[in-house]
Amino acid sequence: MQKPNTMALIKELRERTDAPMVDCKKALESSDWNVEKAIAWLQENGKAKAAKKAGRIAAEGLVSAVADEKGAVIFEVNSETDFVAQNNQFVELVNKIGKILLVNDFTTNEQALALKDENGKTIEELTVDATATIGEKIAFRRVKKVSLSDNQSVGAYVHTNGRVASLVLVEGKDAETARNVSMHVAAMNPEYALVSQVSEQELTKLTSEIKSEIENDPKNASKPEKIKEMMVKGRVEKELAKNVLELQEFVMDSAFKVSEYLKSKKLALIDAVRFEVGEGITKEESDFAAEVAAQVASATKK
Structure with missing residues (x-):
């Protein structure tokens, strides 16, 4: 019986599975150097490894x-x-x-x-x-x-590094414009798509704080109430624009707010969503210097 070209088989299995070389060799040895059987072996034995990694x-x-x-x-x-x-x-x-x-x-x-x-x-x-x-x-x-319903479009955008992606749903048929706004969402990371999504409690608190600031500013003492109301409205909108997509200046043309840009294209914003890799996950912080010191100390004791 001809002896198999072990290195060639290991190379083939590694290219097909991306498994470590040691695992490829072990899988082939356990599968009589049959690549297809070795792939199945890797998958089967990998389940146990995967279970061990579940807590990572x-x-x-x-x-x-x-x-x-x-x-x-x-x-x-x-x-x-x-x-x-x-x-x-x-x-x-x-x-x-x-x-x-x-x-x-x-x-x-x-x-x-x-x-x-x-x-x-x-x-x-x-x-x-x-x-x-x-x-x-x-x-x-x-x-x-x-x-999508009949008169809706969605724009999908993934940043080149694959770490940020976004979707924008609009009323109207224009996926390209929706994608432009999706790029804005990826860049600016608004918390809300629409003012209507901001809670009443948050809106009331913000309005109250701004109104108090304006009322207590001596420079505004002689101003008519209607002017003060307009000032409050403008300040609230400016503050909301930091986190609300429809009120933000459009990154591709700052002459427009996002809602105005969409309106110019006969579209209306429905919703938006943005995902960023790892957001909300608590990562393990490692002290590299401390790890090295511990390893050195351990080696010295031996």
């Missing part, structure tokens, strides 16, 4: 937003390091998940994780397999889907 914090990764004529999805897939986030296998996984999400209906993360690809594998299984072969915890974190 994955705060890096990529966000993505994809759209078609029926709607759009924006989602986040995490890894433990930024290095892995640039790994071809990880990027391909994110692209594959995007395609699955776009053509299926779901409302929750749990339902999204149960969606299957053309081979019958769920998104959850795909992330487990990726954890096994890449060697870091890979996690599908969150997703939002937008479905």
Whole structure:
């Protein structure tokens, strides 16, 4: 029987799975040097590894937003390091998940994780397999889907580094203009799309504070009440513009507010959503100097 070209097989398996070389060699040895069996071995044995990695914090990764004529999805897939986030296998996984999400209906993360690809594998299984072969915890974190009615458009934008993505939904048919506003959302990170989304409590508090400042300013003592009311309204709007998309100056043309820009294109803002990699995740802070000192101390004792 001809001896297999072990290095060539290890190289092939590594290229196909991105698994560490040591794992590729072990998988092939356990599978009689059959590449297909070795891939299955990596996936099966990787489940145990993935379970061990489940408690790790994955705060890096990529966000993505994809759209078609029926709607759009924006989602986040995490890894433990930024290095892995640039790994071809990880990027391909994110692209594959995007395609699955776009053509299926779901409302929750749990339902999204149960969606299957053309081979019958769920998104959850795909992330487990990726954890096994890449060697870091890979996690599908969150997703939002937008479905379009007859007279609506959605603009999807993903920044070149894959760390920020956004969707903008508008009334009217003009996806290109919606995408322009989506780029604004990615850059400016507004907290709300519309003034109507700001809570009544927050709005009342802001108005009260500004009104008090204006009333207590000696320079305004002789001004008519109507002028003071206009001053309050203008100050409130200016303050809201820091966090409300429709009131912000449009980054591509500061002569327009976002709502005015859309109106000039015969569109109206409905909603917007923005995802940034790792936002809201508490990352583990490591003291590198302390780690090195501890290792040196340990080695010295030996």
